[in-house]
Amino acid sequence: MDFYSIIKKPSGDELVEKYRTDFEYDDSVAKGEAPRCPRCNSFVGMLESVPPFQVHLETWGDGYGDLAFWMSDFLVTLRFRDEFERSGLSGLQRFDSTECLSHKHYGRKLGDPPEYFRTIPRIGGAKVDIRASEIERGEGKHPTCDLCLSGGGVLKRWKRIVIDESTWDGSDIFYPYGIPGALVVSKKFYNWAIAKRFRNLTFRQSADHAHDFYPWESATR
Numbered sequence: 001m002d003f004y005s006i007i008k009k010p011s012g013d014e015l016v017e018k019y020r021t022d023f024e025y026d027d028s029v030a031k032g033e034a035p036r037c038p039r040c041n042s043f044v045g046m047l048e049s050v051p052p053f054q055v056h057l058e059t060w061g062d063g064y065g066d067l068a069f070w071m072s073d074f075l076v077t078l079r080f081r082d083e084f085e086r087s088g089l090s091g092l093q094r095f096d097s098t099e100c101l102s103h104k105h106y107g108r109k110l111g112d113p114p115e116y117f118r119t120i121p122r123i124g125g126a127k128v129d130i131r132a133s134e135i136e137r138g139e140g141k142h143p144t145c146d147l148c149l150s151g152g153g154v155l156k157r158w159k160r161i162v163i164d165e166s167t168w169d170g171s172d173i174f175y176p177y178g179i180p181g182a183l184v185v186s187k188k189f190y191n192w193a194i195a196k197r198f199r200n201l202t203f204r205q206s207a208d209h210a211h212d213f214y215p216w217e218s219a220t221r
């Protein structure tokens with residue numbers, strides 16, 4: 001089974017820069033609980049923001065994206081929401097309306113933003129295969145929780161993202177346990193998104209998705 005990673009802020013990708021859109025919650029947006037692992041009770045995500053959602057947008061190019069990214073949540077346009085709901089795909093739990101309070105542009109000056117909806121992907125839709133992904137952690141530590149794969153010290157790097165398919169719940173878009181923040185989609189989602197030509201959505205095959213938070217360490221070895 002092929003999985004793909006959504007690259008939220010790829011460097012040097014002109015098409016993405018052209019429609020790159022970021023957002024931030026306004027300080028008035030309340031925070032609820034952070035999601036926890038059902039087995040070890042560790043936090044497995046960030047504090048969840050609670051509606052109503054007032055946001056600030058930033059654009060970097062020639063137009064608004066179909067998606068606007070923040071940390072773990074993101075905003076989608078009405079077209080994205082409607083297409084997703086029609087698609088039969090799973091993994092996005094809800095779409096809440098937002099109100100845009102300000103818009104800052106670094107690229108071209110744009111008119112009023114489109115209507116955006118806040119959504120959040122499924123957390124823990126699968127576990128990554130730690131060994132096959134060649135995940136390296138600080139001091140050679142290993143996860144202490146067998147479900148959420150937390151407790152293993154600082155995540156330093158991985159060579160690829162391999163999903164342990166026996167643990168996959170079938171979600172088409174999800175954050176897998178084992179590499180916090182890595183947003184993974186099924187091949188079905190990937191094919192759908194490509195066909196719909198959403199702006200500023202960039203993928204890489206998860207099998208080719210490496211990352212190194214400490215590249216200077218690797219360089220000296």
Ligand SMILES: [Zn+2]
Binds near residue numbers: 041
């Ligand atoms: Zn756990």
